Amino acid sequence: MKFLHLIWSNLKRKKLRTTLTLLSILVAFVLFGLLSAVKQALVGGVEMAGADRLIVRHKVSIIQLLPESYKARMERIPGVALATHQTWFGGIYQDPKNFFMQNPVVPEEFLDMHPELVLPPEQKKAWLQTRTGAIVGRNTADRFHWKIGDKVPIQSSIWSKSDGSRLWEFDIVGIYDGKDKGTDTTPLFFRYDYFDEARRAGWGKGLVGWYTIRVKDPSQAAEVAKRVDEEFENSSAETKTEPEGAFIQAWARQVGNIALIVAAILGAVFFTILLVTGNTMSQAVRERTGELGVLKAIGFTNAQVLALVLAESGLLAIVGGLLGLGLAWLIISRGDPTGGMLPMFFFPTRDVLIGLAISVALGLATGFFPALQAMRLRVADALRRM
Amino acid sequence: MSEQPKNNGILVDVDGVEKVFHRGSEGIHVLRDLHLKVPAGEFLALMGPSGSGKTTLLNLIGGLDRPTKGSVTVAGERIDQLSDRKLAGWRARHIGFVFQLYNLLPVLTAERNVELPLLLTHLSRAQRKKHVDTVLAVVGLSHRAKHYPRTLSGGEQQRAGIARGIVTDPTLVLCDEPTGDLDRKAGDEILDLLQALNREHGKTIILVTHDPHASARAARTVYLDKGQLSNEPVK
Numbered sequence: 001m002k003f004l005h006l007i008w009s010n011l012k013r014k015k016l017r018t019t020l021t022l023l024s025i026l027v028a029f030v031l032f033g034l035l036s037a038v039k040q041a042l043v044g045g046v047e048m049a050g051a052d053r054l055i056v057r058h059k060v061s062i063i064q065l066l067p068e069s070y071k072a073r074m075e076r077i078p079g080v081a082l083a084t085h086q087t088w089f090g091g092i093y094q095d096p097k098n099f100f101m102q103n104p105v106v107p108e109e110f111l112d113m114h115p116e117l118v119l120p121p122e123q124k125k126a127w128l129q130t131r132t133g134a135i136v137g138r139n140t141a142d143r144f145h146w147k148i149g150d151k152v153p154i155q156s157s158i159w160s161k162s163d164g165s166r167l168w169e170f171d172i173v174g175i176y177d178g179k180d181k182g183t184d185t186t187p188l189f190f191r192y193d194y195f196d197e198a199r200r201a202g203w204g205k206g207l208v209g210w211y212t213i214r215v216k217d218p219s220q221a222a223e224v225a226k227r228v229d230e231e232f233e234n235s236s237a238e239t240k241t242e243p244e245g246a247f248i249q250a251w252a253r254q255v256g257n258i259a260l261i262v263a264a265i266l267g268a269v270f271f272t273i274l275l276v277t278g279n280t281m282s283q284a285v286r287e288r289t290g291e292l293g294v295l296k297a298i299g300f301t302n303a304q305v306l307a308l309v310l311a312e313s314g315l316l317a318i319v320g321g322l323l324g325l326g327l328a329w330l331i332i333s334r335g336d337p338t339g340g341m342l343p344m345f346f347f348p349t350r351d352v353l354i355g356l357a358i359s360v361a362l363g364l365a366t367g368f369f370p371a372l373q374a375m376r377l378r379v380a381d382a383l384r385r386m
Numbered sequence: 387m388s389e390q391p392k393n394n395g396i397l398v399d400v401d402g403v404e405k406v407f408h409r410g411s412e413g414i415h416v417l418r419d420l421h422l423k424v425p426a427g428e429f430l431a432l433m434g435p436s437g438s439g440k441t442t443l444l445n446l447i448g449g450l451d452r453p454t455k456g457s458v459t460v461a462g463e464r465i466d467q468l469s470d471r472k473l474a475g476w477r478a479r480h481i482g483f484v485f486q487l488y489n490l491l492p493v494l495t496a497e498r499n500v501e502l503p504l505l506l507t508h509l510s511r512a513q514r515k516k517h518v519d520t521v522l523a524v525v526g527l528s529h530r531a532k533h534y535p536r537t538l539s540g541g542e543q544q545r546a547g548i549a550r551g552i553v554t555d556p557t558l559v560l561c562d563e564p565t566g567d568l569d570r571k572a573g574d575e576i577l578d579l580l581q582a583l584n585r586e587h588g589k590t591i592i593l594v595t596h597d598p599h600a601s602a603r604a605a606r607t608v609y610l611d612k613g614q615l616s617n618e619p620v621k
Binding site: 012295296304383 | 442445448450451470471474475477478479483485489491492493494498502503505506511550
């Protein structure tokens with residue numbers, strides 16, 4: 001600690017250069033934070049996926065529907081504990097930019113299948129008693145200032161009612177929270193019985209989007225998935241069953257290999273920062289060769305000089321990193337910038353820690369060669385360059 | 387108190403030292419079979435023309451360089467045989483350097499520059515401050531303690547340099563042309579200060595200079611020419 005003043009004073013030597021370097025590090029870490037949040041939003045669901053849940057969809061594509069009658073057959077398959085279905089509603093609230101998911105579900109089964117959604121018991125009761133009732137996640141409720149008792153009109157882009165209208169009205173009877181930070185609390189869920197009865201005849205009545213299955217033993221999930229697909233083999237609607245995580249991953253891959261894209265961008269950014277900061281440190285050491293000679297003359301060991309230079313580059317990178325991560329956190333905490341396309345947009349603690357580790361590594365990497373150069377200086381030679 | 391010498395009052399014993407620098411394949415003999423003994427408490431001036439090897443000899447005595455041949459013993463320790471790490475520690479404990487161009491760190495105030503050698507000790511912050519205040523008072527620079535080198539005159543910078551050199555109460559103070567960059571008045575003040583350190587505080591001082599006016603302040607003067615010492619000025 002007693003050397004901190006010396007290290008800090010050296011950084012203040014060329015204020016403009018230090019500020020610009022600090023800014024470039026800051027920008028890199030802001031980008032790191034934002035991309036981490038985007039990645040989390042796109043593929044984070046994979047981590048939150050239940051290990052004991054399988055998704056059963058039409059073999060051809062997710063947009064092909066499956067018969068509602070499959071549910072009973074699925075529940076008879078050995079290893080299946082519970083099966084329930086959802087259907088993509090594709091609704092718009094006021095403006096197409098106000099995107100969030102709305103799906104018809106069977107309330108009790110659905111809540112049983114998704115214990116990560118926390119709904120107060122009286123709201124659950126109200127949902128079971130109200131045919132047009134819907135529950136909405138905290139995120140969307142806060143976004144549109146919805147409260148229990150509100151009537152919400154949603155225009156479906158897919159489903160017409162029997163009167164030909166596509167405008168559906170739901171009564172908000174519950175607002176659910178997520179058990180974990182990563183739980184998506186943007187969707188709205190409403191009752192399938194109301195949906196199926198109200199949708200226009202010949203427009204998919206009795207058909208559902210996909211099934212979610214809970215297996216009795218997660219270690220047998222692959223075996224159960226195989227049995228489900230075999231059950232519906234050679235039928236008019238063959239199925240493809242996969243773990244919930246794989247299903248979400250496949251969904252995210254429609255955008256591309258997110259993790260690879262993010263890694264490539266960050267790799268390029270940090271490589272540039274490595275060069276910029278490394279150059280700053282090299283210049284800083286070259287400029288004060290004589291001063292380093294003085295330090296050695298008065299008794300600083302080679303190792304202490306090495307540590308001083310490394311501490312300087314480390315301090316620069318850590319201060320820049322902390323400021324960048326802090327700014328990223330501030331931006332991210334303002335919420336999804338896309339208006340609903342990235343419902344799980346947050347800065348995971350794991351990535352904050354990775355960011356901190358990167359800033360330390362950056363400091364050490366950029367200071368290594370200049371520090372080595374400083375360490376190897378011969379005192380008598382260095383003093384001549386004062 | 388400074389550590390006392392172990393060899394009959396001799397603090398510095400340079401014995402048969404040779405120093406050869408290599409430029410390409412050519413070897414340049416800077417010092418040849420050089421012998422020098424400096425008793426503790428002496429104020430010795432080392433004179434000689436440019437390139438005579440004065441600074442090289444000072445570097446060898448101060449443990450900044452190693453002889454090609456021969457031995458350098460200071461306060462009873464063969465410093466030419468110490469490892470780099472031990473030599474650095476030895477310098478911190480025994481040697482105070484005063485340079486011609488002051489060599490202060492421009493980013494630190496005068497008092498922070500003076501404090502630098504104390505960072506290598508186990509003294510607390512308060513103890514370091516006390517030591518710094520004391521030596522700044524000794525060199526008459528207390529009123530400029532918070533000033534950066536660029537705002538100090540040459541004489542004041544050299545006072546700060548001397549304060550840094552003596553703040554750890556070293557066994558030996560090595561001054562390399564300390565008045566070389568100062569006008570006569572400021573130079574005289576620095577020489578007064580060195581003389582006072584020698585007479586009143588018992589510091590052993592080796593002063594490298596080519597200025598007879600400066601060497602006249604020393605108790606003894608030796609002359610270096612073509613790598614060899616003599617007690618007579620070079621003709």
